[in-house]
Amino acid sequence: MRKSISTAFFSLVSTLMVLGIVLMGCSEWVLFKNYFARDRYETLDQVVGVTRRTAQYLAQQAALPEGDELDALNTKLEIIGESAEAYLFFTDNDGRVLIASSPEMLTAQAVPDEMMKKAAASGADYYHVFGTLDGVLTEKSYVTVSEMCDERGSQSGWIFLCSSGRQLTEFKQQFWSNFLLSACVMLLCASILTKLLMRKLTDPLQKVTDAAQRFGGGDLSVRVEGVEGEGEVADLARTFNRMADNIQTNDNSRGQFMGNIAHELRTPMTTIKGFVDGMLDGTIPPDMQNHYLQLVSEETGRLARLIQNMLDLSKLESGEYQVNARMFNIWDTLTGVALSAEQRINDGMIEIEGLTMDEKALVYADPDLIHQVVYNLLDNAIKFTPAGGTIRFSVEKLGPETEIAVWNSGQGISPEALPYVFQRFYKEDRSRGLHARGAGLGLNICKVLVNLSGGQIRVESQQGEWCRFVFTLPSQAPNPGGMKRLPDEAGGAPAVEDPASMKPVE
Structure with missing residues (x-):
């Protein structure tokens, strides 16, 4: 059976509270019971001292007194018992009852031998026991047992001072009834508070669950609403x-x-x-x-x-290709790519500026990947440079990086289109209003390759006048461990098996 979070949490809290309440109740009951017994026994021990003189008197008599003397003795014993809220009786060494303040509280005239042996074996001045003395008393009582001696100090019998346990029974009933009532109130309050707390917790979770179910069902527009704050x-x-x-x-x-x-x-x-x-x-x-x-x-x-x-x-997205980076002269790549496109440049009557065979600018990258980047950028520039226009190359070292730029005259790119030119299938002709050739993948590949080489690429443009693509490459080898894999919009670390075999893109 499936349990919700609120049900499981409430069950756990309720179980812990019940166990805690039971444990607390039992400990409190043991504490009160021991306190009650200690108080009773202390009172009885004090009364035993008063009764010792009566015990000595009985020990001196060959037989129990009779007539008025017996009535006076009974009255004295009753007064002693009432003062201590108890009753008492005397026995001889064998446990036979000699006289009792409340004979009606006794069901037998002799204390069993087993009980007498326990009292004698205790070796203490006072032997305490709670019970009926094996059926001698009519009810459970707190009993203090002490020896009584004659004038010579010889044991002549036993004093039994008893206090009814009825008060403890009444206290027990009242204690547990009050305790159970308090426990029920506590559980009720805890249930209400737990319900409110769990509603505050589970309602947002239910919203997330419902949203996740709808999302898993194909509704990708669903969102979790109304859950705010911290936590x-x-x-x-x-x-x-x-x-x-x-x-x-x-x-x-x-x-x-x-x-x-x-x-x-x-x-x-x-x-x-x-x-x-x-x-x-x-x-x-x-x-x-x-x-x-x-x-x-x-x-x-x-x-x-x-x-x-x-x-x-x-x-490029599969992550299989390891960049074979090394130091090389970027001008060699720029010049080689321009020479390979010489026929197209001449056919388009385009002027090339900035190329030089004398300068040297070292960069740390994979020459094959950078060759592809330069080819794509030059191919893009040739397509969108009008007859009689200009394409200009430039290289500038900026601290730990080298900046390479390919500039061309022409219609340029509108400000609205600039953020999207590196996206896949974004047609450059949509922003320039020129050729309809190309699938819109060349610049995306450029971005992936430059990022893979540890650089960045960007585009600048003045609409109706010029366009300039700029990318950066490291000017020196990085720390041992190889080039870092940088994030790009293609996701992950791009890779190719044979970059030199990559065909010109449009």
């Missing part, structure tokens, strides 16, 4: 909300990511299918087929580059 429960609610925000954001990104992939794959495939169908059904004449086959080839290449980019990102 573990409030922290749990806030943590749940943050977790839900992150999961919803990741889910939205994943959905958008899959939608973008589908869109980017569908566009070239639709084009290819249209051209092929046109050639098959004769819509495209034979003399134009070579032209359309060239378009099909371009779209196929675009599709292959998109798939390669997706594979590259997958490899």
Whole structure:
């Protein structure tokens, strides 16, 4: 059977309280009982001293007095008993009762031998016992037993002074009835307070539970509302909300990511299918087929580059690649990438500035990864630099870092688009209003690679005039232990198997 937190907590508290109350009641009862007995025995011991003279008188008599003398003796014994709220009787050495202040309190005229032996074996002036003396008394009583001696000091009998235990019985009944009433009131108050306390605790937990169930059922928009303040429960609610925000954001990104992939794959495939169908059904004449086959080839290449980019990102996020960092001259990389794109630069009538073969700027990174970063940035600059425009390279050492920049003239990027240019599938042409080429993965890969190399990348732009991408790299090798893995939007430590094989991205 499932138990709620409130039920389990109440059961635990109730059990502990009942055990505590029972323990307290028993200890209090033992304390009162011992105190009551001690008080009774002290009083009886004092009375025994008074009765010793009467005991000596009886010891001197050959037989019990009779007539008025016996009445006077009985009266004296009654007075002694009443003064101590007790009754007494005398026995000989064998335990036979000689005289009693209240004969009606006795059910026998002799004390059993077993009881007499216990009194004799105690060796004390006073022997105390609580009971009926094995049935001699009509009720349980506090009994003080003491020897009585004759003039020669020889034992001549025993004095039994008894105080009724009825008061203890009445006190016991009253004590336990009051105690049980108090215990019930305490349990009732504790139940109410526990209920209020647990409601304050379990209500927020129930909200978290309900939200978690709905969230697990697929409602990613649900959040825990109305849980404020400090404490573990409030922290749990806030943590749940943050977790839900992150999961919803990741889910939205994943959905958008899959939608973008589908869109980017569908566009070239639709084009290819249209051209092929046109050639098959004769819509495209034979003399134009070579032209359309060239378009099909371009779209196929675009599709292959998109798939390669997706594979590259997958490899970067898998954490398999170990960065092969070393010191190298960043100018060699910049110059090599520019020379490899010389034909495209000339076709676009673009002027290159800032390149030099004489300067040296050492950085600590993986040359293959940085080559890919520079290639992507230059490819991006070529696409969005108008005919007659300029692309400018610059390198500047800033303390422990070296800053590398690729600047190009052109339309630039709007301020609203700047925060998003490094996101996957973000189309640069949406902000610049130029070419529709590219899947929007190149700059995202740049960000991942730069972060993996221990640097940062950013973009600056003046809309309608220029755009500038800047990234930093360490100027010297780090402490022993290798390069640190830095967080990036791709998550985890990116990796590639063969960075040099990564295809140009659009």
